[in-house]
Amino acid sequence: MRKRKPQYIVIGGGLAGLAATMKLCEDKAKVTLVSYQPVKRSHSVCAQGGINAAIDTKGEGDSPESHFYDTVKGGDFLAHQPLVRDMCYQAPAIIHLMDRLGVAFNRTPEGHLEFRRFGGTLYSRTAFAGSTTGQQLLYALDEQVRRYESEGQVKKLEWHEYLSAVLDSEGICRGAVLHDLRSGEIFTVKGDAVVLATGGPAQVYGKTTGSTVCNGAATTSAYLQGAKYANGEFIQVHPTAIPGQDKLRLMSESARGEGGRIWVSRKQNDNRDPLNIPEEERYYFLEENHPRFGNLVPRDVASREIHDIVYNQKLGIGGQPMVYLDLTHHSEGFLEHRLGGILDIYTKFTGDDPKKVPMKIFPAVHYSMGGIWTDYEDDGNGLIDHKSPRNQMTSIPGLYAAGECDYQFHGANRLGANSLLSCIYTGLMMGPGLIQYSRNLTSHVEEVSSTVFDQARDQWRGRMQAFKQMNGRENPYILHQELGEIMLANVLIVRENSRLAKALTQIDDLEIRFKDLQCPDTTHWSNPAPSMIQQLHCQIQLAKIITKGALIRNEFRGAHYKPEFDLNQPEDFDPHEYVEYNEKRQYGEIREDEFPPGHTSYMKRYEECNEKWLKTTIAEYQNNQPEISFEEVNTSLVQPRPRKYD
Amino acid sequence: MPDDKTIHLKIKRQDQPDGKSYWEEFELPRKPRANVISCLMDIQMHPITREGKEVTPVVWECNCLEEVCGACTMVINGKVRQACTALVDALPQPIVLEPMSKFPLVRDLHVDRSRMFENLKKVKAWIHIDGTYDIGEGPVIPEKQRAKAYLLSECMTCGCCLEACPQFAKDNDFMGASTFSQVRLFNMHPTGAMEQEERLDAIMGEGGIADCGNAQVCVEVCPKKIPLTESIAEIGRETTLQLLKNLFLK
Structure with a gap:
C-alpha cells in the first residue's frame, strides 16, 4: 500500500504561512495555500527595518540569552518564557537559512552579514536588507514555495477567502470553508489540519500602518467557532508613522537605529522652518529622558512620550499632532545606502526629502501582540519539544496558528525586528508537530462523513447570500470607518475606564446598525461587498474583545497604559533592587531601611500587581459577547522585574 | 466644474x-x-x-x-x-x-497578472537549497554585488514594464523585462549560478529574450528604478554565450 501523504491547508501567504508551507513540503506533505491575493503581495512586504538574531559579529558580547531577556523584558514579562527562549536560540539559524535562500542582506566589508541597532536593546542585533527587509524575506520564501508549486506539492488558491474551519462531530478541525472571490463560489477543502497564518487585525482601527487585507476576520471566525483569543487588548502603537488620508505609513524604527533623532521645539506653536530652529531651542525629549537608550527606547515608551509631548505639553509641530524625526545630520550617501527605500516612501507621499529636512511623524496602530490562543509543549526545564503536535495548536484540535495572528511571543509589547523572526520561527517550528499530528490521527479526513462538509458549506452559502441581500440604509464602508474612529479615540495609547466603557456601548450601537446595512453591490462576479460585510461583522466582535480586555485589565503593562493604575516607579529605582529584594526575602525578613525610602513600598505594589495581573487574558465567545478569564504565564526562566529604560 | x-x-x-x-x-x-x-x-x-x-x-x-x-x-x-x-x-x-x-x-x-508568476516558474526564479536544516552560514558575498542584487530583488511583479512594452501582448508568449531581470538576479547569486544554464535555456525559446525589440520603455516606467535594460543587455550576452556552448559542447 502506498504511504498516505499528510495534507494541510495553510491560510495566508505571508512569512509565517510561506515558512510553514516550505517546511511541510520538505517533509513530503501536500499543501493547499489560500490567500486573498497573490501571496507575493502579502503584508509582510511592509516590514522595513530588519530581523533580530544575536549573532554577535561586533564583539559586543550579545547572546541568544540576552536576546531572550530583552524580548521578555520588552514585553513586560507577559510572554511564555520557554517559547520565547527557543525562538531566540533558533534565530541565528533562521538568519543563516534566509541568507542561503538568497535574501540580499546588507554585508560587512568582508562580505558577512551586517547588523544594526534597534529599539529595546543595547546590541547590534538586527540583520537587514536595505530598508525593505520584510519584502526581501517574503520574496525568498515565495520563491521556495513557487518551486514546490511547480513540482506539484503546493496548490495555491489565490483570490480566495477563508470563511471558517470545518469541525466534525467531535469538534476536530477537518478542513476549511473557502470563498472564491471571483466566481463567488463557496466550497470546502479537506485537510489533516488547518494553519491560520492570517496576520494582524489592523483594520479594526481603520487607518493604521496595516495593509488592507489585515482585517482579523479569520482569527475572529475561529473565535466565533469556540477558539480562545488571548491578550487582545495589547495593541502596539508604533511611534513613527507618516500621516495620510488612506493609511498611516510606517517610518521604520531603523531610521532611529541609524541615528535618527526625535525632537520638537521647546516653544509651543512654533511655526518656524525646522532648519531655522537653533540647537539650543530643540527639545530632544527621548534623549533627555532616557540617556542610555535615547531614541531607541521600546515602542510603547516612545509612543507614550510623543503622546505626552503633543497632548499634555502641547509642543507638537506648530501645535499639530506631529513631531520631528531628524536624519539630516547624516550624509546623503550614507542615508541612501542604509535607508534608501523608506526615505523614498516619505518623499513619494509628502514631497519632502528627509535627507534635507526633518520628517514629520506621529504614532499609529501597528501590531497586535495578542491573537488567537495557541499551545506549546516544553519538557518542564524550559526546553521546547519540537515534535509535539501541541505546538502552535489553537484550542480547536487540528486548527493551528502562526505569525502575527498568534499571541505567544511578544507579551505586552513587541520589540522592533522581532516580528519577522516570530513569523518565520513559528512557521518553521510548527512543521514537525503538524506532521506528528497527522500520524497520531486515529481517523483520517477521508473517513469523515461528507455531510459534515456539506453542512458547513451550505451554512456559509446561506450566510453570504444573506449579506448580499441586505437592503437597509447603512453603508458598510462608512460603518467600518466609524468603528475605526471609536477604537482610535478610546482604545489607544492612554486608556481610561470611563472611555473604554463608552467605547463598548458605541460598538454595541454599531452592531445594531450593522443589521440595517445595505450591500452596495449585488452582482455575481468579483464582487467584494459581501466579503467586506462578513469581515466587518468579525471586526465588530474583535473590537469587543480588545475593548473589554482593556476595560477589565486594571493595570499598566507594556502597551496597555492606564495612568490611573500606574505604580509610579521612583525615579532613582534600579530594577536589580527588586531581584535582590526577592532573594533576601527568601532568606528571611527584610529591614524597612534596607532599600531607599519609597522603594520597598513600590516593590510591594509591583508584587501585588503581578499577583493579580501577570496573566494571559482569555476571551471566549458566549452569548454574543467575549467572556474574559485569565491564565497563568510561564515565567519559570527569568524573574519578572520592573521595566526601566534609562 | x-x-x-x-x-x-x-x-x-x-x-x-x-x-x-x-x-x-x-x-x-x-x-x-x-x-x-x-x-x-x-x-x-x-x-x-x-x-x-x-x-x-x-x-x-x-x-x-x-x-x-x-x-x-x-x-x-x-x-x-x-x-x-x-x-x-x-x-x-x-x-x-x-x-x-x-x-x-x-x-x-x-x-489578472498570473502570467508574470507563471513566467517565474519557467525560469526557475529561486535558489535551490539542500534543505532548511541548520547547515551554517550562507556564502560570503561582496557588499557591492549584494547592492546590485538588491536593486533587482526589489521587483514587486507589478507589471508596469510589461504594460509599457510594445512587444508584450495578450496574445503572445513574450516574457518581458521583469522576468529577464529575475534571471539575472538568480544567476548572480553564488548558489543560484549553479542553475544558470537551465534559466538561460528557458529564455532562449519563443517569447524569450531574442524577441525584445529594445524599445527601452520598460526602464522608464519601473517604479523601483530597476536597471531593466542593463539586465536585458547582460542576459542577452549570457544567452549568446550559452547558445555557442550548446552548439559546440552538447
Whole structure:
C-alpha cells in the first residue's frame, strides 16, 4: 500500500504561512495555500527595518540569552518564557537559512552579514536588507514555495477567502470553508489540519500602518467557532508613522537605529522652518529622558512620550499632532545606502526629502501582540519539544496558528525586528508537530462523513447570500470607518475606564446598525461587498474583545497604559533592587531601611500587581459577547522585574 | 466644474471579463494628502456618479498602500503606475483611471497578472537549497554585488514594464523585462549560478529574450528604478554565450 501523504491547508501567504508551507513540503506533505491575493503581495512586504538574531559579529558580547531577556523584558514579562527562549536560540539559524535562500542582506566589508541597532536593546542585533527587509524575506520564501508549486506539492488558491474551519462531530478541525472571490463560489477543502497564518487585525482601527487585507476576520471566525483569543487588548502603537488620508505609513524604527533623532521645539506653536530652529531651542525629549537608550527606547515608551509631548505639553509641530524625526545630520550617501527605500516612501507621499529636512511623524496602530490562543509543549526545564503536535495548536484540535495572528511571543509589547523572526520561527517550528499530528490521527479526513462538509458549506452559502441581500440604509464602508474612529479615540495609547466603557456601548450601537446595512453591490462576479460585510461583522466582535480586555485589565503593562493604575516607579529605582529584594526575602525578613525610602513600598505594589495581573487574558465567545478569564504565564526562566529604560 | 475643493475622476469600468467597458465620472470633496486610493475609498462610501446616479463601488486591487506590494497598479492619466503613490495634488484633472491593458481583465480596474508568476516558474526564479536544516552560514558575498542584487530583488511583479512594452501582448508568449531581470538576479547569486544554464535555456525559446525589440520603455516606467535594460543587455550576452556552448559542447 502506498504511504498516505499528510495534507494541510495553510491560510495566508505571508512569512509565517510561506515558512510553514516550505517546511511541510520538505517533509513530503501536500499543501493547499489560500490567500486573498497573490501571496507575493502579502503584508509582510511592509516590514522595513530588519530581523533580530544575536549573532554577535561586533564583539559586543550579545547572546541568544540576552536576546531572550530583552524580548521578555520588552514585553513586560507577559510572554511564555520557554517559547520565547527557543525562538531566540533558533534565530541565528533562521538568519543563516534566509541568507542561503538568497535574501540580499546588507554585508560587512568582508562580505558577512551586517547588523544594526534597534529599539529595546543595547546590541547590534538586527540583520537587514536595505530598508525593505520584510519584502526581501517574503520574496525568498515565495520563491521556495513557487518551486514546490511547480513540482506539484503546493496548490495555491489565490483570490480566495477563508470563511471558517470545518469541525466534525467531535469538534476536530477537518478542513476549511473557502470563498472564491471571483466566481463567488463557496466550497470546502479537506485537510489533516488547518494553519491560520492570517496576520494582524489592523483594520479594526481603520487607518493604521496595516495593509488592507489585515482585517482579523479569520482569527475572529475561529473565535466565533469556540477558539480562545488571548491578550487582545495589547495593541502596539508604533511611534513613527507618516500621516495620510488612506493609511498611516510606517517610518521604520531603523531610521532611529541609524541615528535618527526625535525632537520638537521647546516653544509651543512654533511655526518656524525646522532648519531655522537653533540647537539650543530643540527639545530632544527621548534623549533627555532616557540617556542610555535615547531614541531607541521600546515602542510603547516612545509612543507614550510623543503622546505626552503633543497632548499634555502641547509642543507638537506648530501645535499639530506631529513631531520631528531628524536624519539630516547624516550624509546623503550614507542615508541612501542604509535607508534608501523608506526615505523614498516619505518623499513619494509628502514631497519632502528627509535627507534635507526633518520628517514629520506621529504614532499609529501597528501590531497586535495578542491573537488567537495557541499551545506549546516544553519538557518542564524550559526546553521546547519540537515534535509535539501541541505546538502552535489553537484550542480547536487540528486548527493551528502562526505569525502575527498568534499571541505567544511578544507579551505586552513587541520589540522592533522581532516580528519577522516570530513569523518565520513559528512557521518553521510548527512543521514537525503538524506532521506528528497527522500520524497520531486515529481517523483520517477521508473517513469523515461528507455531510459534515456539506453542512458547513451550505451554512456559509446561506450566510453570504444573506449579506448580499441586505437592503437597509447603512453603508458598510462608512460603518467600518466609524468603528475605526471609536477604537482610535478610546482604545489607544492612554486608556481610561470611563472611555473604554463608552467605547463598548458605541460598538454595541454599531452592531445594531450593522443589521440595517445595505450591500452596495449585488452582482455575481468579483464582487467584494459581501466579503467586506462578513469581515466587518468579525471586526465588530474583535473590537469587543480588545475593548473589554482593556476595560477589565486594571493595570499598566507594556502597551496597555492606564495612568490611573500606574505604580509610579521612583525615579532613582534600579530594577536589580527588586531581584535582590526577592532573594533576601527568601532568606528571611527584610529591614524597612534596607532599600531607599519609597522603594520597598513600590516593590510591594509591583508584587501585588503581578499577583493579580501577570496573566494571559482569555476571551471566549458566549452569548454574543467575549467572556474574559485569565491564565497563568510561564515565567519559570527569568524573574519578572520592573521595566526601566534609562 | 472641478475647483480646488473637489476632485474630478473619470473611471473606465467593466463588469465582467467578456463584458463591454464604459466610463463613469465622479466628483469628490478634496482632502489633504489625498491619493487615488483614498478617492476610490471615498467612492466606496458614496458610490454616486457626477450625474447623481447610484452605482456599484469601483473594484480595484490594493494592499500595502506604500508601493512595496505592487497590487494597485493601473493606468492613471495615460501612465501606468501604482495608485497609492499617485497623489491627487500632483495630477491634472480630470484624473483618468483605466485598468492595465496587457493582462486579462477581471473587473473594473482589477486585472489578472498570473502570467508574470507563471513566467517565474519557467525560469526557475529561486535558489535551490539542500534543505532548511541548520547547515551554517550562507556564502560570503561582496557588499557591492549584494547592492546590485538588491536593486533587482526589489521587483514587486507589478507589471508596469510589461504594460509599457510594445512587444508584450495578450496574445503572445513574450516574457518581458521583469522576468529577464529575475534571471539575472538568480544567476548572480553564488548558489543560484549553479542553475544558470537551465534559466538561460528557458529564455532562449519563443517569447524569450531574442524577441525584445529594445524599445527601452520598460526602464522608464519601473517604479523601483530597476536597471531593466542593463539586465536585458547582460542576459542577452549570457544567452549568446550559452547558445555557442550548446552548439559546440552538447
